[in-house]
Amino acid sequence: MASTQCVVVLFLITFTSTAFPRSILETSPKTHHSFTFNPISIRRKIPNDGDAFYCDSWRLSDGNAFYCESWRLSVETDNAGSWTQIPASCLDFVEEYATGDHYSSDLEVFAENALEFAKEVNVSSIHGKDAWVFDIDETLLSNVGYYEFYGFGYYDVDALNEWVESAVDPALPASLELYKELQNMGFKLILLTGRSESLRNATEKNLLQAGYSNWETLILR
């Protein structure tokens, strides 16, 4: 690392990384018998009229959506502070956001912005900034299956760890694409996660299965 000229660029997905953990309304989980879920919903193609999603922050249609979008913005800007529950009236909004096309559209836009930035960096210059830091959950890998499994109304750290152990999270497609592009550009990719060290093997396994490889280092808590 000593030779690595680096100041780090954080690629953060603010809404999902702050809104999902520790914040889902705690209600009883739906009864299921095993961790089986279908990740297809988050791999759905973004439709060609993607501009509608792009502009969505500026325009909303129905009444409750205004409230939920305001709440979302408040979380993103950290104005909501250490809140613990998604408003019950917004559970559907969160589900719709995460499993519909909106989340993947947001990710596409973030990845595009990040790539534009990356192109401005001269990685091969002796003064180049050649390290790039990625978070993992809701940045490289999607835990949406976990939240879907619990009906978007339940968060429990033990259950989430158990989920992570099963190493079934799919890649977020836009992030995987960005990851590979950055790698081709010569960036050294550093993965920094709040996951515990005890989840290293499961995390590595999941990352590899999802298509990520050749990271410089993986730092767990």
Ligand SMILES: *[C@@H]1O[C@H](CO)[C@@H](O)[C@H](O)[C@H]1NC(C)=O
């Ligand atoms: C990038 O840096 C290298 C080494 O300093 C230099 O030779 C090259 O011209 C630079 N490229 C650009 C596009 O500035």
Ligand SMILES: *[C@@H]1O[C@H](CO)[C@@H](O)[C@H](O)[C@H]1NC(C)=O
């Ligand atoms: C991780 O895997 C290595 C071998 O691949 C093994 O030696 C080690 O005990 C495993 N760690 C945990 C926490 O399971």
